[in-house]
Amino acid sequence: xxxxxxxxxxxxxxxxxxxxxxxxxxxxxxxxxxxxxxxxxxxxxxxxxxxxxxxxxxxxxxxxxxxxxxxxxxxxxxxxxxxxxxxxxxxxxxxxxxxxxxxxxxxxxxxxxxxxxxxxxxxxxxxxxxxxxxxxxxxxxxxxxxxxxxxxxxxxxxxxxxxxxxxxxxxxxxxxxxxxxxxxxxxxxxxxxxxxxxxxxxxxxxxxxxxxxxxxxxxxxxxxxxxxxxxxxxxxxxxxxxxxxxxxxxxxxxxxxxxxxxxxxxxxxxxxxxxxxxxxxxxxxxxxxxxxxxxxxxxxxxxxxxxxxxxxxxxxxxxxxxxxxxxxxxxxxxxxxxxxxxxxxxxxxxxxxxxxxxxxxxxxxxxxxxxxxxxxxxxxxxxxxxxxxx
Ligand SMILES: NC(=O)C1=CN([C@@H]2O[C@H](COP(=O)(O)OP(=O)(O)OC[C@H]3O[C@@H](n4cnc5c(N)ncnc54)[C@H](OP(=O)(O)O)[C@@H]3O)[C@@H](O)[C@H]2O)C=CC1
Ligand SMILES: CC(=O)[C@@H](O)[C@H](O)COP(=O)(O)O
Ligand SMILES: [Mn+2]
Numbered sequence: 001x002x003x004x005x006x007x008x009x010x011x012x013x014x015x016x017x018x019x020x021x022x023x024x025x026x027x028x029x030x031x032x033x034x035x036x037x038x039x040x041x042x043x044x045x046x047x048x049x050x051x052x053x054x055x056x057x058x059x060x061x062x063x064x065x066x067x068x069x070x071x072x073x074x075x076x077x078x079x080x081x082x083x084x085x086x087x088x089x090x091x092x093x094x095x096x097x098x099x100x101x102x103x104x105x106x107x108x109x110x111x112x113x114x115x116x117x118x119x120x121x122x123x124x125x126x127x128x129x130x131x132x133x134x135x136x137x138x139x140x141x142x143x144x145x146x147x148x149x150x151x152x153x154x155x156x157x158x159x160x161x162x163x164x165x166x167x168x169x170x171x172x173x174x175x176x177x178x179x180x181x182x183x184x185x186x187x188x189x190x191x192x193x194x195x196x197x198x199x200x201x202x203x204x205x206x207x208x209x210x211x212x213x214x215x216x217x218x219x220x221x222x223x224x225x226x227x228x229x230x231x232x233x234x235x236x237x238x239x240x241x242x243x244x245x246x247x248x249x250x251x252x253x254x255x256x257x258x259x260x261x262x263x264x265x266x267x268x269x270x271x272x273x274x275x276x277x278x279x280x281x282x283x284x285x286x287x288x289x290x291x292x293x294x295x296x297x298x299x300x301x302x303x304x305x306x307x308x309x310x311x312x313x314x315x316x317x318x319x320x321x322x323x324x325x326x327x328x329x330x331x332x333x334x335x336x337x338x339x340x341x342x343x344x345x346x347x348x349x350x351x352x353x354x355x356x357x358x359x360x361x362x363x364x365x366x367x368x369x370x371x372x373x374x375x376x377x378x379x380x381x382x383x384x385x386x387x388x389x390x
Contacts, residue, residue, distance in 0.1 A: 005032035005089055007109055008100035010041040012206045013123045016267045017098045018049055020283055028275055032093050034085050037061060043068035046076045053088055055079040085109050090116035099124045102208050103332050104374055107131055117142040121149045121274035125225045129328045131370050132228030147274040148229050152222055154270035155248035155261035156230060172232055173250035174222055175242040177202050179214040182243060186306045192345045194338060202245035202265045211335045215348050216302060220313020224324050227317055234317045241300045246293060263288055308349045321361035322373035329377035330355035337385040351381045
C-alpha cells in the first residue's frame with residue numbers, strides 16, 4: 001500500500017490525483033490532504049477519502065477545520081500552517097507526495113518531501129523554477145524520486161526511461177497548445193478579460209496556470225522546469241505550438257529518431273504514471289482515437305512578439321542565478337493583479353520584463369538568496385502594478 005499526501009488537494013490536480021487514488025483502494029491510500037484556505041472543500045474531501053491528517057495552510061482557519069471534521073464525525077487529525085505541513089510530509093504519514101500547491105508557496109513542502117526521500121509527483125513547477133538546483137540536489141542526496149506530472153515533462157519522462165537513453169538525447173521539444181489567444185496579434189490583446197484568459201481551449205486547470213498558458217509564460221516556466229529535470233541546457237530545448245494538445249512532447253535522439261507520448265488531455269494519465277511507474281495502472285482516461293479527435297495533428301512556431309513571456313523565460317534561464325526566481329515571482333504577482341482586475345493582460349509581460357531589468361541576477365547559492373530575490377520581485381511588481389493601474 002502506498003500512503004499518499006495530496007498537497008493542493010482541493011485544486012484541479014489534487015482532485016484528479018484523488019480520483020486516481022480512489023480507483024486503486026488495494027494499492028493507493030490518501031493519508032494526508034492539504035489545502036490553502038478552503039476548509040469546506042477540504043472537509044468534503046476528508047468525508048470522501050478518510051485521510052489520517054488534514055492540513056489547512058491558513059492558521060486562522062484551524063478552528064473551522066477542527067470543527068468541520070468533528071461535525072462530520074471524522075477522526076481525521078486537524079493541522080494548520082506551513083510548518084505543520086512540512087513536518088507531516090517528512091514523517092511516516094506518507095511515502096508519496098503529490099506536490100500540487102500553486103505557486104512559490106509550494107516550495108517549502110516540496111523541499112521537505114525531497115529531503116525526506118519521498119516519491120514526489122511534481123506538478124508544482126514554480127518550485128523548480130525558483131529553486132531548481134537546490135531541489136534537485138536535495139532529492140538526489142536523500143534518494144527521493146521525482147516523477148514529473150506536468151504533462152509535457154511526464155511525456156519526456158516516459159520517453160527517457162533510463163540513463164542510456166539520456167546519453168543519446170539531442171533535443172527536447174515541448175508542445176504548447178497556444179492558449180485561448182493563439183493566432184491573435186499583440187494589438188488584439190489589450191482588452192482581453194481574466195475570464196477569457198482563464199478559458200483554456202483544451203485543459204481544465206486552476207486560474208493561475210490557465211493565465212500562464214494564455215501568456216505562454218506556462219511554456220517558459222516549463223522550459224526552465226525541463227532544464228532542471230532532465231539536465232538539458234536552453235539551447236537544446238525547443239517549443240512547438242500544437243493546438244490539439246494530443247502530443248504531450250517530443251524527445252529527439254542523436255541518431256535522428258524522435259519519440260513522443262500521446263494521449264487525451266487529462267492529467268489522470270500523468271498522475272497514474274507518477275503513482276505506479278514503472279508499472280502502468282488504469283487512470284480512468286480512455287485510449288486515444290485519433291480519428292475521433294479530428295484526424296489531424298498540427299504544429300506551428302510560437303509567436304514571441306505577441307507572447308513575449310516565453311522569450312523572457314529563456315533569457316532568465318540563460319542568465320541563471322536569481323533571474324528565474326525573479327521571473328517567477330514577478331509573474332505570480334502580475335497574474336494575481338490581472339485576475340483581480342487591477343492591470344491589463346499586456347501588463348503581465350511588461351512587468352516581468354521590468355522586474356528582470358531592475359533586479360539583476362546574482363548568485364543563487366542559498367535558499368535565503370532565492371527567497372530574497374523572490375520577495376524583491378514581488379515588491380517591485382506590486383509597486384509598478386499600482387502605477388499601471390493609475
Ligand atoms: N491543473 C493542471 O492541469 C496542471 C497544473 N500544474 C501545476 O500544478 C499546480 C497546481 O495547479 P492547479 O491544480 O491547476 O491549481 P488550483 O488553483 O486548481 O489549486 C491550487 C491548490 O493549491 C492550494 N493552495 C493555494 N495556496 C496555497 C498555500 N499558500 N498553501 C497551501 N496550499 C495552497 C489551493 O487550496 P485552496 O483551494 O484552499 O485555495 C488548491 O488546493 C501549479 O503549480 C500548476 O502550475 C501543472 C500541470 C498541469
Ligand atoms: C496540462 C499541462 O501540463 C499544462 O501545463 C498544459 O500544458 C497547459 O497548456 P499550454 O500548453 O497551453 O501551456
Ligand atoms: Mn504542462
